[in-house]
Amino acid sequence: MVFKRLLGALGVGGPTVDTVLSTPAVCPGGSVHGRVDLVGGERDAEINGITLCLAARVEVEYEDGEGLTTREFAPVRVCGPLRLAAGERRSVPFAFPVPWETPLTAIGGHHLSGMALGVRTDVDIAGQLDRGDTDPLAVEPLPVQQRVLEAMSALGFHFHRADLEAGRIHGTGQTLPFYQEIEYKAAPQFAGRCNEVELSFVTDPHRVEVVLEFDKRGVFHGGDSVRTFVLDHGAGRHDLTGTVDGWIRGALGH
Structure with missing residues (x-):
């Protein structure tokens, strides 16, 4: 500038x-x-x-x-x-x-x-x-982050907004005093199981923790649930649509 x-x-x-x-x-x-x-x-x-x-x-x-x-x-x-x-x-x-x-x-x-x-x-x-x-x-995203984001889009999740939240994500290797949430509206095939999904990355030189928080308010087993998955940077060389689909189906009980 x-x-x-x-x-x-x-x-x-x-x-x-x-x-x-x-x-x-x-x-x-x-x-x-x-x-x-x-x-x-x-x-x-x-x-x-x-x-x-x-x-x-x-x-x-x-x-x-x-x-x-x-x-x-x-x-x-x-x-x-x-x-x-x-x-x-x-x-x-x-x-x-x-x-x-x-x-x-x-x-x-x-x-x-x-x-x-x-x-x-x-x-x-x-x-x-x-x-x-x-x-x-x-x-801009690292290759492995890009693959996860592409998978969310391919599965039909619609980006809503992104923000930074002060605080920590429990159970992760987070070091900064805040974290990012990338919010998606639920894909049609999951609409009966959740309303929104919030995606966070906790990244270090060796791996990426992918944190998914599911908003289930008003639907089956209402409330929020959080799951954390781990990928190494080499995963950025592959299509992760099937992997992410499996994460979500497992978390939502499909």
């Missing part, structure tokens, strides 16, 4: 910062590359450091309802102390890893409704932290 932002710590006439992503799309476990462009203002400035992080919009439950907040994660310091002379132009290149559990924001080049995630640039200048805007980042 090309957007020059005035560093507010020094006010009018101070330096500006512009973060440019050369990899606007990435997969979980990949790396984001880019540069931070600094332009000196009317006077010299002491910059103590520059930190990048990922920032996402997360739903949080409170006693009186739900609300949205921004959660930052995976911070990386990309620059130590430097002196930026008046009018000086300087670029700081960077590459930082994206956690394996980073939620998906795009599938097949299409943005997932309900998702907001990007790269935030924070500049420590004159002893004050200048909190930057967030440059949108597209996070």
